[in-house]
Amino acid sequence: MSADLITGPTVVATEATTREEHRPIPPSLVTAAWLIARKDMVVELRTRTALLAALALSLLSIVIFNFAWDPTAVAALDLAPGLLWVIFTFSGLLGLHRAFGVEQADRAMDALLGAPIPRTAIYAGKALGNLALVLLVQLVSIPAALVVYNLEIARVILPLGGIALLAGIGLVAVGTLFGAMTTSTRASELLLPVLALPFFVPVVTAAAQATARLMGGRPVNETIGWLKLLAAYDIIFVVACAFAYTVIADE
Amino acid sequence: MALVEAAALTRAFGNRRAVDRIDLAIAGGECLALFGPNGAGKTTLLRLLAGLLRPTAGQARVDGVALPGGAAARAVVGLISHQTMLYPALTALENVEFAARLHGVPNATAAARGALGRLAIADRADTPVRALSRGMQQRVTVARALVHSPRVLLLDEPFTGLDDAGSSTLAETLAELAREGAALLLVTHDVREGLALATHVAVMRRGSIALHEPRIASGEPDAFVRRYREIVSA
Numbered sequence: 001m002s003a004d005l006i007t008g009p010t011v012v013a014t015e016a017t018t019r020e021e022h023r024p025i026p027p028s029l030v031t032a033a034w035l036i037a038r039k040d041m042v043v044e045l046r047t048r049t050a051l052l053a054a055l056a057l058s059l060l061s062i063v064i065f066n067f068a069w070d071p072t073a074v075a076a077l078d079l080a081p082g083l084l085w086v087i088f089t090f091s092g093l094l095g096l097h098r099a100f101g102v103e104q105a106d107r108a109m110d111a112l113l114g115a116p117i118p119r120t121a122i123y124a125g126k127a128l129g130n131l132a133l134v135l136l137v138q139l140v141s142i143p144a145a146l147v148v149y150n151l152e153i154a155r156v157i158l159p160l161g162g163i164a165l166l167a168g169i170g171l172v173a174v175g176t177l178f179g180a181m182t183t184s185t186r187a188s189e190l191l192l193p194v195l196a197l198p199f200f201v202p203v204v205t206a207a208a209q210a211t212a213r214l215m216g217g218r219p220v221n222e223t224i225g226w227l228k229l230l231a232a233y234d235i236i237f238v239v240a241c242a243f244a245y246t247v248i249a250d251e
Numbered sequence: 252m253a254l255v256e257a258a259a260l261t262r263a264f265g266n267r268r269a270v271d272r273i274d275l276a277i278a279g280g281e282c283l284a285l286f287g288p289n290g291a292g293k294t295t296l297l298r299l300l301a302g303l304l305r306p307t308a309g310q311a312r313v314d315g316v317a318l319p320g321g322a323a324a325r326a327v328v329g330l331i332s333h334q335t336m337l338y339p340a341l342t343a344l345e346n347v348e349f350a351a352r353l354h355g356v357p358n359a360t361a362a363a364r365g366a367l368g369r370l371a372i373a374d375r376a377d378t379p380v381r382a383l384s385r386g387m388q389q390r391v392t393v394a395r396a397l398v399h400s401p402r403v404l405l406l407d408e409p410f411t412g413l414d415d416a417g418s419s420t421l422a423e424t425l426a427e428l429a430r431e432g433a434a435l436l437l438v439t440h441d442v443r444e445g446l447a448l449a450t451h452v453a454v455m456r457r458g459s460i461a462l463h464e465p466r467i468a469s470g471e472p473d474a475f476v477r478r479y480r481e482i483v484s485a
Contacts, residue, residue, distance in 0.1 A: 024355040024399050026322050035352050039338070046340040107334035111395065114301055115353035116326035250305060250319060 024116075029124065032117035036125025041132055043102055050098035051133060054091040058141040061087045066148050076149040081211035084145055085204045088138060089171065089197075095133040096175035097192050099126045100183035113249060123245035127176040127238075134168045156214040159223065163214070166230040167207035170237060174199045177241040181248055199237075206230045252315070253278045254327075254403050254434035255300060259309035262295055269295040271458035272309065277451070279402065282425070282435035284445035284466075287455035288483050293438045294333070296455070297405045300436065301330045313403055326354065329401030331409045335392045339381035343367060343391045346380060347398050354399035366394035371420050385412035393421055397428070404428060406437045410444055422448060442479070443472050454482050461485075 027035065044051055065083055103109035112122055142164070146153060153160060175196050182191040210226035253276035262270040269292045277283050287293050298304045300311055302319040310317060316324040330336075337346045347366055351359035367373045370390040380388055389412045396404070404425070410418050425448055429435055439445045446452065452469045454462040461482045469475045 024326065024357070026326055026355040027353065032353060035349065039341070039349055042345070043338055043340045102338065106337055106339070107332060108336045108338055110298075110301075110303055110330065110332060110334075111336040111350060112353075113303055114325055114328060114330050115350070116322035116355070117353055118322065 026116040027121075029118050029121045032115075032121035033124035033128060036112070036122060037128035037132070040099065040102070040126065040129030044098075044129070044133065050095040051136065054094045054133065054137045055140055057094065058087050058091040058137050059144055061090075062141065062145050062148050076151060077215055078212075080145060080149050080151060081215060082208045084142070084211065085167070085208045087141065088134070088167075089200050089204055090193075091137050091141075092130075092134045092168075092171050092175065093193055093196065095130055095137075096172070096179045096196070097183070097189060099130050099176060100179045101188075104183055119246040119249040120242050122249065123176060123180070123242050126180070127172050130172045130176050130179075131168055134172055135164070138164045138168065151215060153215055156220075159214055159220055160211065163207055163210050163223070163227065163230070166227065166234060167203050169234045170203040170230060171200060173234065173237040173241050174203075177245055177248075180245060202233055203230065206233070253312075254314050255436060256312040257296075257300070257309065258311075260296070260299060260306055260311050261308040262292075262299055262304055263307045268307075268458045270299060270306075273458075273460055275453070275460065275463065277403075277434040277436060279432040279434050280429055281450045282429050282437055282448050283451045283453055284449035285436060285438045285453050285455060286440070286442065286445060286479055287438075291455040291483075292458040293455050294407055297330070297332070297407050297436065297438060300403075301325075301328055301405050303330075326399070327402040329396040329399065329404045330407075331392055331396045331405070332407045333411070335380070335388045337380045337388060337391060337395065340379060342377050342379050343372065343383065343387075343394075344376040346391060347395050350395045351398045356399050362398055363394070366398040367391070369397065369424060370394045371416075386414050386417050389413050390417055390420075393424070397424070402433050404433055404435045406435065406439075408439055409437070410439065410441055418444065442476055446472050446475060454479055456483050456485075 069079060103112060145151070178192055178196040182188040182195065185191055206226040206229045210223040213222045214220070255275070255277040257273050257275045260270060260273045261268060273296060275283070285293055295304065299306055300313065300318065302325055305319060312318065313324045314327045318324055341349070344363055344367065347363035348359050351362045356362045364373060364376060367376050370393055372387060372390045372394065375383060375387060380391060383391065393409060409421060413421060422444065425435060435448070437445055437448060446466065446469065449466045452464055452466050453460050
Protein backbone atom coordinates (compact mmCIF):
# COMPACT_ATOMS: atom_id res chain seq x y z
CA MET A 1 0.00 0.00 0.00
CA SER A 2 2.60 2.47 1.11
CA ALA A 3 4.84 1.28 -1.70
CA ASP A 4 2.04 2.04 -4.19
CA LEU A 5 1.59 5.48 -2.73
CA ILE A 6 5.29 6.16 -3.13
CA THR A 7 5.64 4.54 -6.53
CA GLY A 8 2.49 6.02 -8.08
CA PRO A 9 3.35 9.72 -8.09
CA THR A 10 6.96 8.95 -9.00
CA VAL A 11 5.86 7.06 -12.13
CA VAL A 12 3.47 9.83 -13.13
CA ALA A 13 6.16 12.44 -12.68
CA THR A 14 8.59 10.40 -14.75
CA GLU A 15 6.06 9.97 -17.58
CA ALA A 16 5.24 13.65 -17.53
CA THR A 17 8.91 14.52 -17.62
CA THR A 18 9.47 12.10 -20.50
CA ARG A 19 6.57 13.58 -22.44
CA GLU A 20 7.96 17.06 -21.84
CA GLU A 21 11.42 15.98 -22.96
CA HIS A 22 9.99 14.45 -26.15
CA ARG A 23 7.65 17.34 -26.92
CA PRO A 24 8.51 18.64 -30.41
CA ILE A 25 10.06 22.07 -30.38
CA PRO A 26 9.79 23.65 -33.85
CA PRO A 27 13.14 24.67 -35.34
CA SER A 28 14.33 28.26 -35.46
CA LEU A 29 14.17 30.28 -38.68
CA VAL A 30 17.86 29.63 -39.41
CA THR A 31 17.64 25.89 -38.68
CA ALA A 32 14.47 25.49 -40.76
CA ALA A 33 15.99 27.45 -43.66
CA TRP A 34 19.09 25.26 -43.54
CA LEU A 35 16.97 22.07 -43.48
CA ILE A 36 15.08 23.22 -46.57
CA ALA A 37 18.23 24.36 -48.40
CA ARG A 38 20.02 21.09 -47.60
CA LYS A 39 17.02 19.07 -48.78
CA ASP A 40 16.92 21.06 -52.03
CA MET A 41 20.65 20.53 -52.59
CA VAL A 42 20.32 16.76 -52.00
CA VAL A 43 17.36 16.59 -54.42
CA GLU A 44 19.31 18.63 -57.00
CA LEU A 45 22.47 16.54 -56.66
CA ARG A 46 20.42 13.38 -57.22
CA THR A 47 18.35 14.64 -60.14
CA ARG A 48 20.93 17.13 -61.52
CA THR A 49 18.12 18.70 -63.53
CA ALA A 50 18.80 22.39 -62.97
CA LEU A 51 22.52 22.12 -62.28
CA LEU A 52 23.40 20.32 -65.51
CA ALA A 53 21.09 22.54 -67.55
CA ALA A 54 22.56 25.72 -66.03
CA LEU A 55 26.15 24.53 -66.47
CA ALA A 56 25.52 23.41 -70.05
CA LEU A 57 23.87 26.72 -70.94
CA SER A 58 26.66 28.69 -69.31
CA LEU A 59 29.58 26.80 -70.86
CA LEU A 60 27.98 26.54 -74.29
CA SER A 61 27.23 30.27 -74.29
CA ILE A 62 30.86 31.06 -73.45
CA VAL A 63 32.09 28.85 -76.30
CA ILE A 64 29.50 30.08 -78.83
CA PHE A 65 30.26 33.74 -78.12
CA ASN A 66 33.97 32.99 -78.55
CA PHE A 67 33.34 31.94 -82.13
CA ALA A 68 30.67 34.54 -82.81
CA TRP A 69 32.67 37.69 -82.24
CA ASP A 70 35.74 39.12 -83.98
CA PRO A 71 38.51 39.55 -81.36
CA THR A 72 40.36 41.99 -83.65
CA ALA A 73 37.36 44.35 -83.55
CA VAL A 74 36.41 44.07 -79.86
CA ALA A 75 38.93 43.07 -77.20
CA ALA A 76 38.03 40.17 -74.90
CA LEU A 77 38.53 42.43 -71.89
CA ASP A 78 35.78 44.75 -73.17
CA LEU A 79 33.33 42.00 -74.04
CA ALA A 80 33.82 39.37 -71.32
CA PRO A 81 32.43 41.19 -68.23
CA GLY A 82 29.04 42.00 -69.72
CA LEU A 83 28.86 38.67 -71.47
CA LEU A 84 29.60 36.71 -68.30
CA TRP A 85 26.88 38.44 -66.31
CA VAL A 86 24.28 38.00 -69.01
CA ILE A 87 25.16 34.29 -69.12
CA PHE A 88 24.96 33.98 -65.32
CA THR A 89 21.61 35.69 -65.31
CA PHE A 90 20.02 33.39 -67.86
CA SER A 91 21.59 30.20 -66.48
CA GLY A 92 20.51 31.23 -62.98
CA LEU A 93 16.91 31.53 -64.15
CA LEU A 94 16.87 27.77 -64.81
CA GLY A 95 17.64 27.07 -61.16
CA LEU A 96 15.24 29.71 -59.88
CA HIS A 97 12.41 28.10 -61.78
CA ARG A 98 13.30 24.65 -60.49
CA ALA A 99 13.44 25.61 -56.79
CA PHE A 100 9.69 25.78 -56.25
CA GLY A 101 8.96 23.38 -59.11
CA VAL A 102 10.16 20.43 -56.99
CA GLU A 103 7.56 21.36 -54.38
CA GLN A 104 4.70 21.48 -56.89
CA ALA A 105 4.90 18.04 -58.51
CA ASP A 106 3.31 16.12 -55.62
CA ARG A 107 2.17 19.18 -53.65
CA ALA A 108 5.05 18.84 -51.18
CA MET A 109 4.58 22.60 -50.81
CA ASP A 110 1.49 21.90 -48.68
CA ALA A 111 3.65 19.95 -46.23
CA LEU A 112 6.16 22.82 -46.08
CA LEU A 113 3.41 25.39 -45.54
CA GLY A 114 1.83 23.10 -42.94
CA ALA A 115 5.04 22.79 -40.93
CA PRO A 116 5.37 24.89 -37.76
CA ILE A 117 8.12 27.08 -39.18
CA PRO A 118 8.10 30.76 -40.13
CA ARG A 119 7.11 31.42 -43.75
CA THR A 120 10.34 33.42 -44.03
CA ALA A 121 12.28 30.20 -43.40
CA ILE A 122 10.82 28.67 -46.56
CA TYR A 123 11.89 31.71 -48.58
CA ALA A 124 15.34 31.78 -46.96
CA GLY A 125 15.84 28.04 -47.47
CA LYS A 126 14.86 28.24 -51.13
CA ALA A 127 17.07 31.31 -51.64
CA LEU A 128 20.04 29.57 -49.98
CA GLY A 129 19.61 26.53 -52.22
CA ASN A 130 19.38 28.79 -55.27
CA LEU A 131 22.46 30.74 -54.19
CA ALA A 132 24.46 27.52 -53.89
CA LEU A 133 23.47 26.60 -57.45
CA VAL A 134 24.27 30.06 -58.86
CA LEU A 135 27.65 30.16 -57.11
CA LEU A 136 28.48 26.64 -58.31
CA VAL A 137 27.72 27.64 -61.90
CA GLN A 138 29.92 30.73 -61.48
CA LEU A 139 32.69 28.63 -59.93
CA VAL A 140 32.84 26.48 -63.05
CA SER A 141 32.05 29.14 -65.66
CA ILE A 142 34.45 31.90 -64.60
CA PRO A 143 37.59 29.73 -64.96
CA ALA A 144 36.18 28.40 -68.24
CA ALA A 145 35.72 31.96 -69.52
CA LEU A 146 39.25 32.89 -68.46
CA VAL A 147 40.65 29.99 -70.46
CA VAL A 148 38.46 30.49 -73.54
CA TYR A 149 38.93 34.29 -73.69
CA ASN A 150 42.56 34.12 -72.54
CA LEU A 151 42.06 36.55 -69.65
CA GLU A 152 44.53 37.12 -66.83
CA ILE A 153 42.79 37.94 -63.56
CA ALA A 154 44.75 36.08 -60.90
CA ARG A 155 45.49 39.34 -59.04
CA VAL A 156 41.80 40.30 -58.76
CA ILE A 157 40.34 36.90 -58.04
CA LEU A 158 39.25 37.82 -54.49
CA PRO A 159 37.43 41.07 -55.37
CA LEU A 160 35.88 39.24 -58.32
CA GLY A 161 34.64 36.56 -55.91
CA GLY A 162 33.11 39.33 -53.79
CA ILE A 163 31.27 40.76 -56.82
CA ALA A 164 30.04 37.28 -57.76
CA LEU A 165 28.71 36.73 -54.24
CA LEU A 166 27.00 40.14 -53.96
CA ALA A 167 25.45 39.88 -57.42
CA GLY A 168 24.44 36.27 -56.79
CA ILE A 169 22.58 37.27 -53.62
CA GLY A 170 20.72 40.03 -55.49
CA LEU A 171 19.72 37.76 -58.39
CA VAL A 172 18.60 35.01 -56.04
CA ALA A 173 16.68 37.30 -53.66
CA VAL A 174 14.43 38.60 -56.42
CA GLY A 175 14.39 35.42 -58.50
CA THR A 176 13.32 33.23 -55.58
CA LEU A 177 10.31 35.44 -54.89
CA PHE A 178 9.20 35.50 -58.51
CA GLY A 179 9.86 31.75 -58.73
CA ALA A 180 7.44 31.25 -55.85
CA MET A 181 4.86 33.53 -57.46
CA THR A 182 4.97 31.95 -60.91
CA THR A 183 5.54 28.28 -60.15
CA SER A 184 1.87 27.34 -59.97
CA THR A 185 0.92 29.32 -63.06
CA ARG A 186 0.42 27.64 -66.40
CA ALA A 187 3.17 29.58 -68.21
CA SER A 188 5.65 29.74 -65.35
CA GLU A 189 8.71 29.18 -67.60
CA LEU A 190 7.73 32.27 -69.59
CA LEU A 191 6.46 34.40 -66.72
CA LEU A 192 9.53 34.08 -64.48
CA PRO A 193 12.01 35.73 -66.89
CA VAL A 194 9.46 38.36 -67.96
CA LEU A 195 8.86 39.38 -64.34
CA ALA A 196 12.37 38.95 -62.98
CA LEU A 197 14.62 40.31 -65.74
CA PRO A 198 13.66 44.00 -65.28
CA PHE A 199 14.61 43.67 -61.60
CA PHE A 200 17.93 42.06 -62.57
CA VAL A 201 19.04 45.09 -64.62
CA PRO A 202 20.65 47.01 -61.70
CA VAL A 203 22.47 43.87 -60.50
CA VAL A 204 23.79 42.91 -63.93
CA THR A 205 24.82 46.50 -64.71
CA ALA A 206 26.66 46.98 -61.41
CA ALA A 207 28.31 43.56 -61.54
CA ALA A 208 29.41 43.98 -65.16
CA GLN A 209 30.78 47.48 -64.54
CA ALA A 210 32.70 46.40 -61.45
CA THR A 211 34.03 43.29 -63.20
CA ALA A 212 35.15 45.33 -66.23
CA ARG A 213 37.11 47.74 -64.02
CA LEU A 214 38.79 44.90 -62.15
CA MET A 215 39.69 42.98 -65.29
CA GLY A 216 40.90 46.16 -66.95
CA GLY A 217 43.48 46.66 -64.21
CA ARG A 218 41.81 49.72 -62.70
CA PRO A 219 42.30 50.35 -58.97
CA VAL A 220 39.95 48.38 -56.74
CA ASN A 221 38.57 51.59 -55.18
CA GLU A 222 37.06 52.47 -58.58
CA THR A 223 34.67 49.57 -58.07
CA ILE A 224 33.56 50.64 -54.58
CA GLY A 225 30.59 52.62 -55.86
CA TRP A 226 29.28 49.64 -57.82
CA LEU A 227 29.87 47.32 -54.87
CA LYS A 228 27.90 49.68 -52.61
CA LEU A 229 25.08 49.63 -55.15
CA LEU A 230 25.11 45.83 -55.14
CA ALA A 231 25.17 45.69 -51.34
CA ALA A 232 22.30 48.19 -51.06
CA TYR A 233 20.29 46.26 -53.63
CA ASP A 234 20.90 43.03 -51.70
CA ILE A 235 19.80 44.47 -48.36
CA ILE A 236 16.68 46.11 -49.76
CA PHE A 237 15.53 43.17 -51.86
CA VAL A 238 16.37 40.41 -49.36
CA VAL A 239 14.26 42.17 -46.71
CA ALA A 240 11.47 43.21 -49.12
CA CYS A 241 11.25 39.82 -50.85
CA ALA A 242 11.28 37.87 -47.57
CA PHE A 243 8.39 40.01 -46.33
CA ALA A 244 6.55 39.76 -49.66
CA TYR A 245 6.90 35.96 -49.56
CA THR A 246 5.13 35.75 -46.21
CA VAL A 247 2.19 37.59 -47.78
CA ILE A 248 1.97 35.48 -50.95
CA ALA A 249 2.50 32.21 -49.02
CA ASP A 250 -0.58 32.93 -46.93
CA GLU A 251 -2.61 33.70 -50.03
CA MET B 252 -12.76 20.92 -25.24
CA ALA B 253 -13.04 20.54 -29.01
CA LEU B 254 -9.68 20.30 -30.76
CA VAL B 255 -11.20 21.44 -34.05
CA GLU B 256 -13.84 24.16 -34.14
CA ALA B 257 -15.37 26.09 -37.01
CA ALA B 258 -17.96 28.83 -36.75
CA ALA B 259 -19.67 30.18 -39.89
CA LEU B 260 -16.50 29.25 -41.76
CA THR B 261 -16.67 30.49 -45.34
CA ARG B 262 -14.30 30.47 -48.28
CA ALA B 263 -15.21 31.96 -51.63
CA PHE B 264 -13.37 31.74 -54.95
CA GLY B 265 -14.67 34.69 -56.91
CA ASN B 266 -18.46 34.59 -56.63
CA ARG B 267 -18.58 30.89 -55.79
CA ARG B 268 -18.64 29.83 -52.13
CA ALA B 269 -16.70 26.58 -51.91
CA VAL B 270 -17.30 26.47 -48.16
CA ASP B 271 -20.40 28.23 -46.94
CA ARG B 272 -20.95 29.09 -43.25
CA ILE B 273 -19.86 25.77 -41.81
CA ASP B 274 -20.11 25.09 -38.09
CA LEU B 275 -18.46 22.02 -36.63
CA ALA B 276 -16.60 20.78 -33.58
CA ILE B 277 -14.45 17.68 -33.17
CA ALA B 278 -13.22 16.73 -29.71
CA GLY B 279 -10.19 14.63 -28.89
CA GLY B 280 -10.93 10.95 -29.47
CA GLU B 281 -13.62 11.70 -32.04
CA CYS B 282 -13.53 10.93 -35.74
CA LEU B 283 -15.81 12.86 -38.05
CA ALA B 284 -16.28 11.10 -41.38
CA LEU B 285 -17.14 13.67 -44.02
CA PHE B 286 -18.84 12.50 -47.20
CA GLY B 287 -19.94 14.44 -50.23
CA PRO B 288 -19.90 14.46 -54.02
CA ASN B 289 -17.03 15.93 -56.03
CA GLY B 290 -16.95 19.70 -55.75
CA ALA B 291 -18.89 19.76 -52.48
CA GLY B 292 -16.07 21.71 -50.78
CA LYS B 293 -14.58 18.94 -48.63
CA THR B 294 -10.98 19.52 -49.68
CA THR B 295 -11.34 23.29 -49.32
CA LEU B 296 -12.65 22.76 -45.78
CA LEU B 297 -9.64 20.59 -44.95
CA ARG B 298 -7.23 23.16 -46.37
CA LEU B 299 -8.90 25.88 -44.31
CA LEU B 300 -8.55 23.79 -41.14
CA ALA B 301 -4.92 23.01 -42.01
CA GLY B 302 -4.18 26.74 -42.21
CA LEU B 303 -3.32 26.50 -45.91
CA LEU B 304 -6.15 28.80 -46.94
CA ARG B 305 -7.46 31.97 -45.36
CA PRO B 306 -11.20 32.02 -44.70
CA THR B 307 -13.24 34.66 -46.49
CA ALA B 308 -15.46 34.90 -43.40
CA GLY B 309 -16.05 33.07 -40.14
CA GLN B 310 -13.55 31.53 -37.78
CA ALA B 311 -11.78 28.25 -37.17
CA ARG B 312 -9.71 27.06 -34.22
CA VAL B 313 -7.33 24.15 -33.88
CA ASP B 314 -6.34 23.17 -30.34
CA GLY B 315 -7.66 26.54 -29.18
CA VAL B 316 -5.56 28.56 -31.64
CA ALA B 317 -7.44 30.71 -34.16
CA LEU B 318 -6.50 29.93 -37.76
CA PRO B 319 -4.47 30.58 -39.84
CA GLY B 320 -2.77 30.81 -36.44
CA GLY B 321 0.88 30.47 -37.31
CA ALA B 322 3.30 27.83 -36.11
CA ALA B 323 1.42 26.96 -32.90
CA ALA B 324 -1.64 25.73 -34.81
CA ARG B 325 0.36 23.99 -37.53
CA ALA B 326 2.44 22.07 -34.96
CA VAL B 327 -0.54 19.98 -33.84
CA VAL B 328 -1.96 19.21 -37.29
CA GLY B 329 -1.16 16.23 -39.50
CA LEU B 330 -2.40 16.51 -43.07
CA ILE B 331 -2.91 13.87 -45.73
CA SER B 332 -4.20 15.16 -49.04
CA HIS B 333 -4.91 13.79 -52.53
CA GLN B 334 -1.25 14.09 -53.48
CA THR B 335 1.59 12.32 -51.70
CA MET B 336 3.39 15.55 -50.68
CA LEU B 337 6.67 13.60 -50.96
CA TYR B 338 9.95 14.21 -52.81
CA PRO B 339 10.43 11.36 -55.33
CA ALA B 340 14.24 11.74 -55.35
CA LEU B 341 14.51 11.23 -51.58
CA THR B 342 14.16 7.89 -49.85
CA ALA B 343 11.12 7.05 -47.72
CA LEU B 344 13.21 7.59 -44.57
CA GLU B 345 14.61 10.91 -45.79
CA ASN B 346 11.12 12.19 -46.58
CA VAL B 347 9.71 11.30 -43.17
CA GLU B 348 12.86 12.45 -41.37
CA PHE B 349 12.69 15.81 -43.14
CA ALA B 350 9.11 16.27 -41.91
CA ALA B 351 10.16 15.22 -38.40
CA ARG B 352 12.98 17.78 -38.34
CA LEU B 353 10.69 20.56 -39.61
CA HIS B 354 8.37 19.75 -36.69
CA GLY B 355 11.27 19.67 -34.24
CA VAL B 356 10.75 16.03 -33.28
CA PRO B 357 13.60 14.87 -31.00
CA ASN B 358 15.62 11.97 -32.42
CA ALA B 359 14.14 12.60 -35.85
CA THR B 360 15.76 9.57 -37.50
CA ALA B 361 14.46 7.15 -34.87
CA ALA B 362 11.03 8.78 -34.96
CA ALA B 363 10.95 8.49 -38.75
CA ARG B 364 11.92 4.82 -38.62
CA GLY B 365 9.23 4.29 -35.98
CA ALA B 366 6.56 5.95 -38.13
CA LEU B 367 7.54 3.85 -41.15
CA GLY B 368 7.45 0.73 -38.95
CA ARG B 369 3.97 1.64 -37.76
CA LEU B 370 2.80 1.62 -41.38
CA ALA B 371 4.63 -1.66 -42.03
CA ILE B 372 7.03 -0.18 -44.55
CA ALA B 373 10.26 -0.08 -42.53
CA ASP B 374 11.89 -2.56 -44.92
CA ARG B 375 11.60 0.00 -47.75
CA ALA B 376 12.98 2.90 -45.69
CA ASP B 377 16.05 3.35 -47.89
CA THR B 378 14.21 3.07 -51.21
CA PRO B 379 13.72 6.29 -53.19
CA VAL B 380 10.03 7.22 -53.20
CA ARG B 381 9.95 7.27 -57.03
CA ALA B 382 10.76 3.55 -56.97
CA LEU B 383 7.82 2.71 -54.70
CA SER B 384 4.35 1.69 -55.87
CA ARG B 385 1.45 4.14 -55.35
CA GLY B 386 0.26 2.13 -52.37
CA MET B 387 3.70 2.12 -50.76
CA GLN B 388 4.00 5.86 -51.40
CA GLN B 389 0.69 6.34 -49.62
CA ARG B 390 2.03 4.51 -46.58
CA VAL B 391 5.05 6.84 -46.56
CA THR B 392 2.65 9.78 -46.88
CA VAL B 393 0.75 8.61 -43.82
CA ALA B 394 4.03 8.04 -41.91
CA ARG B 395 5.08 11.60 -42.81
CA ALA B 396 1.79 12.96 -41.48
CA LEU B 397 2.02 10.99 -38.21
CA VAL B 398 5.71 11.37 -37.38
CA HIS B 399 5.18 14.37 -35.10
CA SER B 400 2.28 12.69 -33.22
CA PRO B 401 -0.32 15.28 -34.26
CA ARG B 402 -3.34 15.91 -32.03
CA VAL B 403 -5.44 16.78 -35.06
CA LEU B 404 -5.46 14.66 -38.21
CA LEU B 405 -6.98 15.98 -41.42
CA LEU B 406 -7.30 13.13 -43.87
CA ASP B 407 -8.34 13.56 -47.48
CA GLU B 408 -8.92 10.14 -49.07
CA PRO B 409 -6.14 8.48 -47.02
CA PHE B 410 -7.01 5.00 -48.34
CA THR B 411 -6.16 5.97 -51.94
CA GLY B 412 -3.96 3.35 -53.58
CA LEU B 413 -3.75 1.12 -50.53
CA ASP B 414 -4.31 -2.62 -50.82
CA ASP B 415 -6.37 -4.55 -48.25
CA ALA B 416 -3.41 -5.02 -45.91
CA GLY B 417 -2.47 -1.34 -46.21
CA SER B 418 -6.06 -0.23 -45.62
CA SER B 419 -6.31 -2.41 -42.52
CA THR B 420 -3.00 -1.13 -41.15
CA LEU B 421 -4.07 2.46 -41.74
CA ALA B 422 -7.52 1.93 -40.23
CA GLU B 423 -5.95 0.34 -37.12
CA THR B 424 -3.43 3.18 -36.85
CA LEU B 425 -6.14 5.83 -37.12
CA ALA B 426 -8.32 4.08 -34.56
CA GLU B 427 -5.33 3.86 -32.20
CA LEU B 428 -4.64 7.59 -32.64
CA ALA B 429 -8.27 8.38 -31.83
CA ARG B 430 -8.02 6.21 -28.69
CA GLU B 431 -4.89 8.19 -27.74
CA GLY B 432 -6.99 11.37 -27.88
CA ALA B 433 -6.43 12.74 -31.39
CA ALA B 434 -9.26 14.44 -33.29
CA LEU B 435 -9.75 13.05 -36.81
CA LEU B 436 -11.51 14.61 -39.77
CA LEU B 437 -11.76 11.96 -42.45
CA VAL B 438 -12.85 12.86 -45.98
CA THR B 439 -13.58 9.78 -48.04
CA HIS B 440 -15.79 8.38 -50.78
CA ASP B 441 -15.47 4.92 -49.22
CA VAL B 442 -18.59 4.83 -47.04
CA ARG B 443 -17.73 1.53 -45.34
CA GLU B 444 -14.18 2.62 -44.38
CA GLY B 445 -15.52 5.98 -43.21
CA LEU B 446 -18.35 4.56 -41.13
CA ALA B 447 -16.07 1.92 -39.59
CA LEU B 448 -13.82 4.62 -38.10
CA ALA B 449 -16.33 7.39 -37.46
CA THR B 450 -17.82 8.52 -34.17
CA HIS B 451 -19.72 11.21 -36.09
CA VAL B 452 -20.86 11.48 -39.69
CA ALA B 453 -21.42 14.52 -41.90
CA VAL B 454 -22.44 15.07 -45.49
CA MET B 455 -21.39 18.16 -47.45
CA ARG B 456 -23.33 19.47 -50.39
CA ARG B 457 -22.59 22.66 -52.36
CA GLY B 458 -20.30 24.01 -49.65
CA SER B 459 -22.64 23.43 -46.72
CA ILE B 460 -23.14 20.69 -44.16
CA ALA B 461 -26.38 18.94 -45.15
CA LEU B 462 -26.22 16.27 -42.45
CA HIS B 463 -24.30 16.01 -39.17
CA GLU B 464 -25.10 13.27 -36.68
CA PRO B 465 -23.49 10.76 -34.34
CA ARG B 466 -22.37 7.57 -36.09
CA ILE B 467 -24.82 5.53 -34.04
CA ALA B 468 -27.72 7.38 -35.70
CA SER B 469 -26.46 6.56 -39.21
CA GLY B 470 -27.39 2.90 -39.07
CA GLU B 471 -26.02 0.23 -41.36
CA PRO B 472 -23.82 1.29 -44.31
CA ASP B 473 -26.44 0.33 -46.92
CA ALA B 474 -29.11 2.40 -45.20
CA PHE B 475 -26.72 5.33 -44.86
CA VAL B 476 -25.80 5.11 -48.55
CA ARG B 477 -29.49 5.41 -49.47
CA ARG B 478 -29.89 8.49 -47.26
CA TYR B 479 -26.66 9.95 -48.62
CA ARG B 480 -27.91 9.60 -52.20
CA GLU B 481 -31.17 11.32 -51.30
CA ILE B 482 -29.30 14.19 -49.64
CA VAL B 483 -26.85 14.87 -52.46
CA SER B 484 -29.49 14.57 -55.19
CA ALA B 485 -31.99 16.82 -53.42
